[in-house]
Amino acid sequence: MSVCDHYYGKIFAHLAGGMGITALSAEYSNLGSKLIPGSPIASAFVLFGITIALIFGMNRAPPGGILIYLLFTAFAFSLGQTIKPMVQRVEKNRQLVHILTLVTGLFVGMMAIGFYDNQHILGFGPYLLVALLGLIVAEVVWFFISTPEQYKQSQSYSALFGIILFSFFTVYHTQVIKERAQSCRSEVRRGNDPNYPVYSLLFLLDYVNLFTDMSRS
Numbered sequence: 001m002s003v004c005d006h007y008y009g010k011i012f013a014h015l016a017g018g019m020g021i022t023a024l025s026a027e028y029s030n031l032g033s034k035l036i037p038g039s040p041i042a043s044a045f046v047l048f049g050i051t052i053a054l055i056f057g058m059n060r061a062p063p064g065g066i067l068i069y070l071l072f073t074a075f076a077f078s079l080g081q082t083i084k085p086m087v088q089r090v091e092k093n094r095q096l097v098h099i100l101t102l103v104t105g106l107f108v109g110m111m112a113i114g115f116y117d118n119q120h121i122l123g124f125g126p127y128l129l130v131a132l133l134g135l136i137v138a139e140v141v142w143f144f145i146s147t148p149e150q151y152k153q154s155q156s157y158s159a160l161f162g163i164i165l166f167s168f169f170t171v172y173h174t175q176v177i178k179e180r181a182q183s184c185r186s187e188v189r190r191g192n193d194p195n196y197p198v199y200s201l202l203f204l205l206d207y208v209n210l211f212t213d214m215s216r217s
Contacts (some may be wrong), residue, residue, distance in 0.1 A: 002185065002188070003064075003188060003193055003194060004115060004188060004194065005038055005182040007180075007194070008186055010120050010176070010182065010194075010196045011177060011196060011199055011200050011203070012200075013196075014055050014072070014196045014197050014199075015200040015204055016058065016201035016205050017072075017076075017124075018072065018075075018076040018197075018200055018204045019076075019204060019207065021076035021077055021193075022076045022077070022079045022080040022083075022204070022208065023072060023080065024080065025076065025077045025078075025079070025080025025084070026081070026083050026084045026087045027080075027087065027107075028081040029077070029080070029081065030084070031081060031086075036102075039210045044082065045074070045086075047078055047081050047082045047118055048082065049088065050078050051075060051078045051082060054071055054074055054075040055075065055201070057199060058069045058072060058075065058195075058197060058198050058201070060212050063150065063193045063194065063195035063196070063197075063198075064193060065123070068195065068197050068198075069197065070199075071096070071197075072197040075126075076202070076204070078202070079208060083208060083211070083212060085185045086211075086212055086215050086216075089215070091216040095156070095215075099211065099214050099215055100211070101145050102214060103207065103210045103214050106163075106167060106210060107170055107207050107210060108204065110167050110168075110170035110171050110174070111170055111171075111174045111203075112118055113171050113174075114170065114171040114173070114174025114178070115174055115178065118173070118180070119175050119178070121168065121171045121172050121175055122169045122172065122176065122179065126174060128165065128172055130168075131165055132165060135158065135161060135162065137159070137164065139158060141142035142154060149155060155216045156216070156217055158213075158216070159214070159215075159216035159217040160213075160217055162209065162210075162213035162216075163210060163213045163214060163217065166206050166209045166210045167210070168205045169195070169209075170207075171208075173202040173203060173206060174203075177199060177202070179201075180194070180199065205212055
């Protein structure tokens with residue numbers, strides 16, 4: 001059996017596993033808040049740094065080995081700890097099921113567009129990345145120059161922009177996966193095995209970002 005067989009099934013199996021670990025981490029673990037006790041903002045920055053480091057580690061780890069799955073598990077757990085405060089807030093407001101339903105429907109719908117569209121969004125990757133960097137820079141700058149009340153009021157606008165942006169990212173990443181599936185066998189002949197855990201991160205991050213932006217809107 002080729003490593004390229006059941007390509008999409010393997011992607012979605014890894015995505016389901018990553019989502020499960022992230023959800024369990026956000027719901028049942030409180031390890032992230034203990035990194036720097038008494039300083040939730042500092043703990044959040046540390047968690048963010050750990051998450052980024054794990055992404056780089058996964059991209060350097062050889063596919064198919066135990067190391068990539070250990071890093072994948074650690075990443076999904078760290079991601080769950082990162083979004084835990086937001087999950088707790090929407091649970092307190094009894095909005096979690098509603099938001100998850102909306103996010104899942106939007107996510108599946110945008111993936112369907114990505115599958116059925118004839119790769120028209122694939123060329124927009126650099127523009128989406130620039131838009132994402134612009135959003136991050138704007139958020140950081142506004143955080144430091146605005147008052148807490150002004151920053152809180154602006155969140156609905158940035159959240160709406162984030163929902164639109166990550167909806168397009170979901171379409172784009174779907175078409176990236178389609179292209180990789182089509183070239184999988186030729187890549188294997190060149191010695192490049194598919195890295196299913198890393199590829200599934202594209203969708204996992206899209207879903208989590210849609211969830212966080214929907215929770216802020």
